Amino acid sequence: xxxxxxxxxxxxxxxxxxxxxxxxxxxxxxxxxxxxxxxxxxxxxxxxxxxxxxxxxxxxxxxxxxxxxxxxxxxxxxxxxxxxxxxxxxxxxxxxxxxxxxxxxxxxxxxx
Ligand code: HEC
Numbered sequence: 001x002x003x004x005x006x007x008x009x010x011x012x013x014x015x016x017x018x019x020x021x022x023x024x025x026x027x028x029x030x031x032x033x034x035x036x037x038x039x040x041x042x043x044x045x046x047x048x049x050x051x052x053x054x055x056x057x058x059x060x061x062x063x064x065x066x067x068x069x070x071x072x073x074x075x076x077x078x079x080x081x082x083x084x085x086x087x088x089x090x091x092x093x094x095x096x097x098x099x100x101x102x103x104x105x106x107x108x109x110x111x112x
Contacts, residue, residue: 022093023100036077042105044072052102059098063087 031038049055062070066083087094 019096
């Protein structure tokens with residue numbers, strides 16, 4: 001009985017996906033009150049790191065270990081808001097949040 005319930009859950013879980021919510025609830029919630037929007041940051045990362053793999057890797061590194069040296073934000077912004085707090089998302093949720101972030105802003109789906 002328990003096993004059947006688990007199997008059903010496993011089958012359904014991709015359909016009940018909360019991936020977008022992780023991004024909305026975590027990233028957007030904190031960022032929405034800031035003057036620099038998430039899309040601005042995204043394009044800075046895109047310009048600097050260019051490929052999907054490198055952008056995602058840089059974002060993951062930054063979110064796990066925010067450091068002034070690695071930051072692409074302006075001096076002004078950081079002195080006003082401080083560095084972003086180290087993420088408390090699990091690796092899996094962080095990956096989903098970054099995937100959502102990427103899918104939302106990647107330019108026309110043409111950059112590889
Ligand atoms: C508790 C608040 C908070 C949360 C949660 C948060 N951020 Fe931030 N974020 C900030 C602040 C403040 C800055 C500006 C300072 C800085 O760059 O570290 C920032 C900066 C950034 C930057 C620019 C980093 C740089 O190079 O300086 C990116 C990209 C970013 N956030 C993406 C995200 C994503 C994606 C998530 C969700 C996984 C997220 N943030 C969650 C507060 C937050």
